[in-house]
Amino acid sequence: MADRIVSGGDLLMAGPSDPVIETKALTKVYKSKNGSHVAVDGVNLRVDKGEFFGLLGSNGAGKSTLIGLLTTVIKPTRGRMRVAGASVKHRPVAVKRAISVVPQRNSLDPQLTLAENLEFHGRMFGLGARQARRRATRLLQECGIEDVASRTIRKVSGGQGRRALIARALMHQPQVLFLDEPTAGVDIKARRLVWNLLRGVHAAGTTIVLTTHYLEEAQELCGRIGILNRGKITAIGSPDKLRSEAGLQTVVTVQLSGDAGAVAAAADQLPEVTKAEHHGDTLRLYTHKPDGLIREVVFLAESAGLHVTSATTAAPSLDRVFLTLTSKTQPGPSVPV
Ligand SMILES: Nc1ncnc2c1ncn2[C@@H]1O[C@H](COP(=O)(O)OP(=O)(O)OP(=O)(O)O)[C@@H](O)[C@H]1O
Structure with missing residues (x-):
């Protein structure tokens, strides 16, 4: 495998026009003693190879649930989905090998240094010891955190921790990189560093899907944005298309x-x-x-x-577009055009 770190993976390669993500009527209903809650409601979504796609939605819109479904972590109640050319239901292991997930909360092992976290992840995905070390070193450099490589997660800043999570996710050169709120809780300077890093990863050929409720983040990074509102994708397209759809x-x-x-x-x-x-x-x-x-x-x-x-x-700002498009499907005052 080539040692170009931020390139797209070679597992289950999709053709240039193939969808990397395809869902049909995807639904997740959470059941509890108090009743049931439809978190993802009949979502039909297609994301093509090489896209930088953003899922935008307010708190509780269903973003994390949708990412959980696509990344094999959450079982759907209904519907079908294929990721990286494989059925999530029938070939979850193949999907896991082709994707990587940067979760909302930092999940690095607190006992290990950042470098060891990366190497360990690489070994789990079948890299040899020397290859894992070489790749970890390179990724830590490319992510601008080589100077803190020998610290544990508790001894680095929030922004450095975020970049370490992304570096770890790139160790096995995933075809699709999923990020759940990649810059939640980090300051604006660190946010910009993460954005630049993600732009580089995308430019090198990796398909990226991220969730965010920062409109600026979606606008800065994503070629296409899906607006998720109460579990449904209520609008989808480039920021310009969303603007015209909102009629602003x-x-x-x-x-x-x-x-x-x-x-x-x-x-x-x-x-x-x-x-x-x-x-x-x-x-x-x-x-x-x-x-x-x-x-x-x-x-x-x-x-x-x-x-x-x-x-x-x-x-019109994306904030107004978002408010207009979500208010169309939600009770409450509409936003004047
Ligand atoms: N395990 C669960 N059991 C029951 N309800 C859940 C569970 N996980 C999420 N929910 C509910 O499903 C809805 C969607 O949650 P989800 O976390 O997917 O939204 P989100 O858009 O990611 O929100 P946030 O931006 O706050 O992270 C919410 O109403 C949430 O309370």
Whole structure:
């Protein structure tokens, strides 16, 4: 096996267009004395090889349960799923070999140093002693924690511990890396280090699925995001697709060299403008199609004998997109567009 650490694994290789994750009507119902709770509710999901996919949801939305199902830890109540080309129900061992999981809580052995934790994991996955040591050393370097390699988990910072968990997960070069809230509880500086590390892992070919409730994290890292709400995926797509699905508009604010009234009236007639407002020299346009709009406003301003002194475009934040999309399936006040 090549010693390129952050490359995609060679177990159960999927073809370029093959789904790495595929679920059909996947359902998990937790039963207790007080009744039952549907944590994952008929989820149909496909994630392709090489994707960086984010599962976004509030507390209790079902993210950890869905990750648990996909990683063979939780048994489904109903439905089917294949991960890395194998049925999770019929070939769980093959799935386990092809994936790696970074859990929410630090699960490194507190008796062992970080390096020993990595080596031990490598040996469990069949690496020889020398190969495991070499790979652990390389991964600790690539994750920027080689200087604390001989400490135990209790003697490193939260961010270093997170990176050590990711390093351990990469020891057997998984095809798919699952991360459950990889930066929960770490400070913003450490969060950025983890993000950079994950970008590198993804760029080297590993498919990544992460759960998060940090919208910024999903936006920074993920090509596609699934919004999980009460166990159901209520929206899925790129951040841009989710924005348009939420029906939220981009606001273009233009500063003119004089009163914006005439330009606002003309801009209001443009098909891509849904609303034009003005206040003194300031013009504000609401649109679903911001591309090329500022150019048109420059032209309208010139026709009115004015010029544009500044212009800004504000796409709706993912926070608003998330609130809008989740409020569509949840009782409570809706978020104004
Ligand atoms: N073992 C269990 N038994 C009963 N109910 C459970 C169990 N595990 C989770 N639940 C419930 O299932 C729902 C989904 O939980 P889950 O942990 O998957 O959500 P989550 O989106 O990961 O939340 P968080 O962001 O808080 O980690 C919650 O209502 C939770 O209370």
